[in-house]
Amino acid sequence: MKITNDPVVRIKDIALKAGVSVGTVDRVLHNRGNVSVKKHDKVMKALQEMHYEPNLMARALVSSKKHIIAALVPDAHVDSYWLEPQQGIAKAAKDLKQYGIRVTEYIFDPSDKQSFIDNANALTKNKPDGILVSPIFYHESLAFFEKWKKMNIPFVLFNTQIAEYDPLSYIGQDSYQSGLLAGKLIHYGQHKPCTVLIAHIDEDISNSAHLQKKEKGFRNYFFQNNLDGQFNIISVQLNRANTAAFIKPLDEIIEDHPDLASIFVTTCKAYEVAKYLEQRHIEHPSVIGYDLIPPNLYFLEKGRISFLINQNARAQGYWGIYQLTEHLVFKRKVEEIKYLPLDIVTKENINYFIDKDKPAVLGLP
Amino acid sequence: MKITNDPVVRIKDIALKAGVSVGTVDRVLHNRGNVSVKKHDKVMKALQEMHYEPNLMARALVSSKKHIIAALVPDAHVDSYWLEPQQGIAKAAKDLKQYGIRVTEYIFDPSDKQSFIDNANALTKNKPDGILVSPIFYHESLAFFEKWKKMNIPFVLFNTQIAEYDPLSYIGQDSYQSGLLAGKLIHYGQHKPCTVLIAHIDEDISNSAHLQKKEKGFRNYFFQNNLDGQFNIISVQLNRANTAAFIKPLDEIIEDHPDLASIFVTTCKAYEVAKYLEQRHIEHPSVIGYDLIPPNLYFLEKGRISFLINQNARAQGYWGIYQLTEHLVFKRKVEEIKYLPLDIVTKENINYFIDKDKPAVLGLP
DNA sequence: CAAATTTTTGTGTTCGTACACAGAAATTTA
DNA sequence: TAAATTTCTGTGTACGAACACAAAAATTTG
Numbered sequence: 001m002k003i004t005n006d007p008v009v010r011i012k013d014i015a016l017k018a019g020v021s022v023g024t025v026d027r028v029l030h031n032r033g034n035v036s037v038k039k040h041d042k043v044m045k046a047l048q049e050m051h052y053e054p055n056l057m058a059r060a061l062v063s064s065k066k067h068i069i070a071a072l073v074p075d076a077h078v079d080s081y082w083l084e085p086q087q088g089i090a091k092a093a094k095d096l097k098q099y100g101i102r103v104t105e106y107i108f109d110p111s112d113k114q115s116f117i118d119n120a121n122a123l124t125k126n127k128p129d130g131i132l133v134s135p136i137f138y139h140e141s142l143a144f145f146e147k148w149k150k151m152n153i154p155f156v157l158f159n160t161q162i163a164e165y166d167p168l169s170y171i172g173q174d175s176y177q178s179g180l181l182a183g184k185l186i187h188y189g190q191h192k193p194c195t196v197l198i199a200h201i202d203e204d205i206s207n208s209a210h211l212q213k214k215e216k217g218f219r220n221y222f223f224q225n226n227l228d229g230q231f232n233i234i235s236v237q238l239n240r241a242n243t244a245a246f247i248k249p250l251d252e253i254i255e256d257h258p259d260l261a262s263i264f265v266t267t268c269k270a271y272e273v274a275k276y277l278e279q280r281h282i283e284h285p286s287v288i289g290y291d292l293i294p295p296n297l298y299f300l301e302k303g304r305i306s307f308l309i310n311q312n313a314r315a316q317g318y319w320g321i322y323q324l325t326e327h328l329v330f331k332r333k334v335e336e337i338k339y340l341p342l343d344i345v346t347k348e349n350i351n352y353f354i355d356k357d358k359p360a361v362l363g364l365p
Numbered sequence: 366m367k368i369t370n371d372p373v374v375r376i377k378d379i380a381l382k383a384g385v386s387v388g389t390v391d392r393v394l395h396n397r398g399n400v401s402v403k404k405h406d407k408v409m410k411a412l413q414e415m416h417y418e419p420n421l422m423a424r425a426l427v428s429s430k431k432h433i434i435a436a437l438v439p440d441a442h443v444d445s446y447w448l449e450p451q452q453g454i455a456k457a458a459k460d461l462k463q464y465g466i467r468v469t470e471y472i473f474d475p476s477d478k479q480s481f482i483d484n485a486n487a488l489t490k491n492k493p494d495g496i497l498v499s500p501i502f503y504h505e506s507l508a509f510f511e512k513w514k515k516m517n518i519p520f521v522l523f524n525t526q527i528a529e530y531d532p533l534s535y536i537g538q539d540s541y542q543s544g545l546l547a548g549k550l551i552h553y554g555q556h557k558p559c560t561v562l563i564a565h566i567d568e569d570i571s572n573s574a575h576l577q578k579k580e581k582g583f584r585n586y587f588f589q590n591n592l593d594g595q596f597n598i599i600s601v602q603l604n605r606a607n608t609a610a611f612i613k614p615l616d617e618i619i620e621d622h623p624d625l626a627s628i629f630v631t632t633c634k635a636y637e638v639a640k641y642l643e644q645r646h647i648e649h650p651s652v653i654g655y656d657l658i659p660p661n662l663y664f665l666e667k668g669r670i671s672f673l674i675n676q677n678a679r680a681q682g683y684w685g686i687y688q689l690t691e692h693l694v695f696k697r698k699v700e701e702i703k704y705l706p707l708d709i710v711t712k713e714n715i716n717y718f719i720d721k722d723k724p725a726v727l728g729l730p
Numbered sequence: 731c732a733a734a735t736t737t738t739t740g741t742g743t744t745c746g747t748a749c750a751c752a753g754a755a756a757t758t759t760a
Numbered sequence: 761t762a763a764a765t766t767t768c769t770g771t772g773t774a775c776g777a778a779c780a781c782a783a784a785a786a787t788t789t790g
Contacts, residue, residue: 006465011747026747054746055745056463057422059748061422098422145753177714203774221783287736346550346709348548352705376775377776385739388740388741392738397779399738400738401738422777424776424777425776426745427745427776428778533768669784
């Protein structure tokens with residue numbers, strides 16, 4: 001039998017041990033100054049010896065002042081991908097309400113820079129206590145980062161990383177690594193030489209660092225493992241807006257490459273490829289894609305999509321708000337970069353990844 | 366711009382609205398009785414209308430009485446598998462200390478029923494406020510469940526499920542599902558007819574419901590997908606204690622089945638098979654196993670093990686303590702069964718799964 | 731109908747921390 | 761050296777919920 005814990009130490013205990021009042025300990029703890037060197041040292045010594053750890057509940061209770069967090073996120077009507085982060089944000093807002101967190105969402109059109117600017121301006125005018133933003137427009141974002149920096153408003157980025165003006169934290173997906181992972185999955189499923197297609201759907205690669213990183217990671221998997229000779233990797237950019245730009249290129253690729261064994265879809269639109277294959281009664285190529293959105297799940301269940309890589313977009317939104325809360329309410333240090341797990345999801349383990357209404361007790365791991 | 370939250374409602378607000386004192390509201394909230402029907406109704410009405418949700422911080426703060434949780438877990442020296450749950454328990458103990466939780470561990474020898482009984486007796490004598498137990502001995506466990514039930518001590522099971530005497534919660538691995546998943550992974554990697562080996566290492570199948578469920582799930586994958594014809598599935602029980610009982614059967618199987626394509630190891634001992642294959646310079650069979658323990662990670666990194674299925678044993682320990690805390694401290698309803706995710710781990714995404722000082726993200730998606 | 735008893739209701743204190751404010755000690759100024 | 765100022769220190773209150781206890785109202789008893 002072993003006991004895992006030592007007793008709880010309160011500020012009062014520290015004060016007693018150091019021979020000072022709780023007020024003095026408090027001043028030391030928060031570097032508020034106005035403490036004589038002598039007592040400061042005494043308190044520090046007591047703190048070291050007793051391993052003081054603040055009671056987060058009491059702390060949260062007393063500083064129950066309201067913190068307003070502004071979330072600047074793309075409109076899910078334009079690209080349904082953004083539904084997930086938004087759900088995460090909403091969940092976090094609900095869970096963290098009791099800590100005095102209020103979340104205000106500013107929704108911009110991801111296809112319209114001006115919409116981003118307008119919303120960012122509106123947000124800035126309201127002077128929130130913290131900002132969560134998906135800075136998909138690089139240059140436009142920088143200007144606001146500078147403003148927020150000057151206004152001393154902490155901001156957290158998610159989905160897209162921009163290192164300048166050091167944000168409080170970046171919550172992200174590791175696109176390169178996910179490309180590597182997709183490569184592994186496809187390689188594992190294919191032993192004979194064959195053709196593999198990388199399909200970028202509905203997004204302009206040149207404008208998307210993500211897609212580039214995914215493609216690079218994917219290609220590098222085969223390169224690093226000296227598989228270039230066996231696998232003929234081709235890539236294509238498709239656009240659903242225009243049937244000709246979607247169906248036709250696919251038709252041609254299928255015709256030109258009878259040995260096409262797998263298709264790696266770099267966006268959340270794997271279901272479009274699955275649908276296409278089904279309609280054309282093409283059985284052989286396996287499909288790997290991203291994100292647990294309903295149409296993808298449908299084809300995963302059917303077996304038409306083999307794997308989905310879950311980048312935990314929901315969790316990105318959740319963690320963004322969570323990190324800001326840690327900073328604003330509990331004044332804790334937060335990780336500068338937080339990559340969320342890359343889950344490999346199949347028909348057989350899907351049920352662990354949907355729903356996930358996990359509770360939040362702050363302070364928890 | 367949309368605001369995600371409504372204002373926080375306190376007991377005081379309810380009392381004001383209902384025209385009573387906070388004491389009365391408190392009595393209604395906790396069914397303490399001694400409230401006139403008239404006022405009771407008024408309070409109920411106010412509660413309904415204002416969507417009261419208790420402030421968990423304040424609640425935990427006021428009832429900051431110590432809760433002692435006893436954890437009855439197998440000795441990791443006998444089977445290193447138990448290291449993971451123990452780490453999870455230790456982490457939870459640390460995180461939840463501030464909520465007044467003290468964890469006492471009782472370590473028993475998993476190969477010795479009497480050791481289980483002795484420790485369980487010692488534990489019971491100390492009358493903890495909650496119990497976390499891995500009831501690997503069925504009959505011996507039942508007797509204690511009955512005692513604890515009578516003593517009104519909530520207990521949570523992990524790792525092994527026993528439904529009688531309804532525990533507060535069961536935290537578990539879904540062994541059947543993980544077998545299915547392993548089947549899928551092997552099938553995905555093998556297109557030609559071949560032989561597949563199920564290896565149970567260092568455990569007696571007949572005594573382990575887990576291993577049986579894993580094998581059943583695995584076989585059913587192939588059965589349900591009408592793949593019986595193509596895949597010749599054989600199984601073997603190996604024991605490292607005796608070299609003859611380990612090396613020899615493997616040698617024979619390899620010789621008898623030149624088309625052996627994959628080996629599914631149902632325990633955490635996949636590294637033993639990987640080591641064997643390496644020493645014999647046998648390249649072709651892919652290996653799939655369980656658990657992220659160092660020797661397995663070594664062979665995963667080398668490529669000798671293709672996939673590891675992570676049953677999140679660490680998280681099992683963590684959640685066990687967590688669920689008891691939810692019940693004891695926050696008085697929240699806890700899920701009766703909590704299956705932890707089955708993660709598919711490869712060389713390419715391993716870094717998200719090790720370390721995990723994961724909050725279990727508590728609360729997270 | 732008053733006294734005794736029971737039921738119902740309200741008030742006050744507690745938890746650990748943060749912060750405001752008052753009071754004490756040390757320092758500077760005249 | 762006294763007064764004014766600055767630096768330092770301790771005390772008191774608030775946060776929201778829980779619970780003990782006191783007070784008030786309703787009921788029973790004599």
